Amino acid sequence: MTDTTDYAREYADALRDPEGYWQRIAQRIDWMQPPTQIRDVSFHADDFRIRWYADGVLNASVNCLDRHLPARGDRTALIFEPDDPNGEARHVTYRELHARTCRLANALRNLGVRKGDRITIYLPMIVDAVVAMLACARIGAIHSVVFGGFAPQSIADRIADCRSKLIITADEGMRGGKRIGLKANVDAALALPGTNSVETVLVVRHTGAAVAMQMPRDRWVDAVVAGQPDTCDPEPMNAEDPLFILYTSGSTGKPKGVLHTTGGYMVFASFTHERVFDLREDDIYWCTADVGWITGHSYIVYGPLANGATAVVFEGVPNHPDHSRFWRVIDKHQVTIFYTAPTAIRALMREGDAPVRAASRKSLRLLGTVGEPINPEAWRWYHDVVGDARCPVVDTWWQTETGGILIAPPIGMEAKPGSAMKPFFGVRPALVDADGKELQGEAAGNLVLKDSWPGQMRTVYGDHARFIDTYFRAYPGLYFTGDGCRRDADGDYWITGRVDDVINVSGHRIGTAEVESALVSHAKVAEAAVVGFPHDIKGQGIYAYVTLVAGQAESDALRAELIAHVRHEIGPIATPDHLQWAPGLPKTRSGKIMRRILRKIAEDAPDQLGDTSTLADPSVVDSLVRNRRGA
Ligand code: WT7
Numbered sequence: 001m002t003d004t005t006d007y008a009r010e011y012a013d014a015l016r017d018p019e020g021y022w023q024r025i026a027q028r029i030d031w032m033q034p035p036t037q038i039r040d041v042s043f044h045a046d047d048f049r050i051r052w053y054a055d056g057v058l059n060a061s062v063n064c065l066d067r068h069l070p071a072r073g074d075r076t077a078l079i080f081e082p083d084d085p086n087g088e089a090r091h092v093t094y095r096e097l098h099a100r101t102c103r104l105a106n107a108l109r110n111l112g113v114r115k116g117d118r119i120t121i122y123l124p125m126i127v128d129a130v131v132a133m134l135a136c137a138r139i140g141a142i143h144s145v146v147f148g149g150f151a152p153q154s155i156a157d158r159i160a161d162c163r164s165k166l167i168i169t170a171d172e173g174m175r176g177g178k179r180i181g182l183k184a185n186v187d188a189a190l191a192l193p194g195t196n197s198v199e200t201v202l203v204v205r206h207t208g209a210a211v212a213m214q215m216p217r218d219r220w221v222d223a224v225v226a227g228q229p230d231t232c233d234p235e236p237m238n239a240e241d242p243l244f245i246l247y248t249s250g251s252t253g254k255p256k257g258v259l260h261t262t263g264g265y266m267v268f269a270s271f272t273h274e275r276v277f278d279l280r281e282d283d284i285y286w287c288t289a290d291v292g293w294i295t296g297h298s299y300i301v302y303g304p305l306a307n308g309a310t311a312v313v314f315e316g317v318p319n320h321p322d323h324s325r326f327w328r329v330i331d332k333h334q335v336t337i338f339y340t341a342p343t344a345i346r347a348l349m350r351e352g353d354a355p356v357r358a359a360s361r362k363s364l365r366l367l368g369t370v371g372e373p374i375n376p377e378a379w380r381w382y383h384d385v386v387g388d389a390r391c392p393v394v395d396t397w398w399q400t401e402t403g404g405i406l407i408a409p410p411i412g413m414e415a416k417p418g419s420a421m422k423p424f425f426g427v428r429p430a431l432v433d434a435d436g437k438e439l440q441g442e443a444a445g446n447l448v449l450k451d452s453w454p455g456q457m458r459t460v461y462g463d464h465a466r467f468i469d470t471y472f473r474a475y476p477g478l479y480f481t482g483d484g485c486r487r488d489a490d491g492d493y494w495i496t497g498r499v500d501d502v503i504n505v506s507g508h509r510i511g512t513a514e515v516e517s518a519l520v521s522h523a524k525v526a527e528a529a530v531v532g533f534p535h536d537i538k539g540q541g542i543y544a545y546v547t548l549v550a551g552q553a554e555s556d557a558l559r560a561e562l563i564a565h566v567r568h569e570i571g572p573i574a575t576p577d578h579l580q581w582a583p584g585l586p587k588t589r590s591g592k593i594m595r596r597i598l599r600k601i602a603e604d605a606p607d608q609l610g611d612t613s614t615l616a617d618p619s620v621v622d623s624l625v626r627n628r629r630g631a
Helices: 004-016 018-026 060-064 066-072 094-110 127-139 152-162 182-190 221-225 263-276 294-306 325-333 342-349 376-386 464-472 512-520 556-569 595-602 619-626
Strands: 039-042 049-052 076-081 090-093 118-122 142-145 166-170 173-175 178-180 200-204 218-220 242-248 256-261 284-287 310-314 337-340 366-370 393-396 429-432 443-449 479-487 493-498 502-505 508-511 525-535 539-548 578-581
Touching: 004 018, 018 039, 018 263, 049 263, 060 066, 060 127, 060 263, 060 294, 066 094, 076 094, 076 127, 076 325, 090 094, 094 127, 094 221, 118 127, 118 152, 118 182, 127 142, 127 166, 127 242, 127 294, 127 310, 142 152, 152 182, 152 242, 152 256, 166 182, 182 200, 200 221, 218 221, 242 294, 256 263, 256 464, 263 294, 284 294, 284 325, 294 310, 310 325, 325 337, 342 376, 342 539, 366 376, 376 393, 429 479, 443 493, 464 479, 493 502, 502 525, 502 539, 508 512, 512 525, 512 539, 512 556, 525 595, 539 556, 539 595, 556 578, 595 619
Parallel strands: 076 310, 118 142, 118 166, 142 242, 166 200, 200 218, 284 310, 284 337, 337 366, 366 393, 539 578
Antiparallel strands: 039 049, 076 090, 173 178, 242 256, 429 443, 443 479, 479 493, 502 508, 525 539
């Protein structure tokens, strides 16, 4: 175990000589041509650049597969645990994963996919999802994984934005015993405008359900890979060539295509995975995230596989067939490192200790959380009950944009419940006030990063100006995270949550603007404003204020219809928890909606509305307060 002075020494080393430090760390990766240029960074808009290892050449799939074949080809790379606990769990070795990846990569090349082409992946949590990502990486195609819970319109938006030419999906997915019609959703998405870039849809046979196949567009994966050789020449990729795009919500407009490149991302994902989780040779590692999110990319696929680890791929949910599923799977596969989200911990905590005690959990060695602030009560339950007070808990703060973990408790340091603790090596967080003045010592403010790290996103796909505007404009020379944060007297960081118009629902980012635009796309809605409010299980819930078109009557039936409409447009994760009729919205004289007031009403804190005198019509507030959810 590293002790705390080791952490302080290495942190100082990385800061003193970032070039030397990151050159050394880069040697953990197999390069076709090792980099000599290590970093080239400026966060200033007029001279902006983020380049790491710029003259290095490598292939991500080679790092996840080929490099392990000589010494550990027969080691299990992935353990697949199906949704149905009575279904067959499958162990996939590195050798088998390599062969499957190569066969699909060859098939993709045969279908005309070339380096730089975009491929959309819409799959359940099955081994084929990992194979699909690695097959893209093998031939230099840029994957865009779309979470299987997103609705056709959201899939279509993501296809249209990056003009992908091929989609990999499955007949159906399984979650908690329910079937999800993935292929049907893709068909519906491809019927929407903007999706005509798609030439081919590859379909994985998963549940075996009969699905409509539209020839020649749709092809079964098993048919296209049949007869393909199980080796495939990897595409040499420059370190700064794109590896993937992943869409994430921001405070305005449509989701942004966060672009990650190859070299820096692979170094950072694998290095943080090893050091934050104290990875050891015999670990069985389980991250419960979905590959549709960045956590799945960095800490199910690229980090663990580059490290030659054994990772669990779980198709199911924590509460099916009962609330002890997680803990039984831990026993079944002898999981040593377990990484999940606070929302799952809170939901399971509510079920009491008995479902946890139904499993021994003796194999566990380390626990992790990610996605949202963890309240100390949930942290303690996770530590004391799930971990029997013998496993360290690492609360890891990071973002889709950061590619990997930036703040987490160093191994060997006692963590404080609710604090993500210390910056990772080479990471330079700071707190600024609203004017951008850096705060020293014990303070609370907006969390920024003063310098780059290799896993940082490089651009918003197709919109570099939006990248700079979103992250580097508010505080010139600094990367703005969008999070509020407190630093205590020991220099430990406590993330307090988003300070922008992003809602964090069960660890998933939802832009208020997206939910609003889904609502106003309904013919009966004139205007909508959406805010987050505190929710016991989800962290934050979605609260929508809706003004109807003149002449439309408010009714419970219409409320249910509008909620269903959002779900249908974006997907279940964006379902409003509460919808309040708003005959008028609080606006300034220039027409800007004052969300601060709507947030306080949603929070049931009408006594904290603050100054409402600048409103165009202050009387709208009274009626909103009277009809609020908490009243
Ligand atoms: C936002 C990023 C990074 C993987 C999952 C979410 C919040 C994330 C923590 C944490 C407090 C956290 C932040 C961040 N967040 N981890 N340990 N403590 N807040 O990725 O969808 O890009 O969301 O999630 O608000 O900005 P994401």
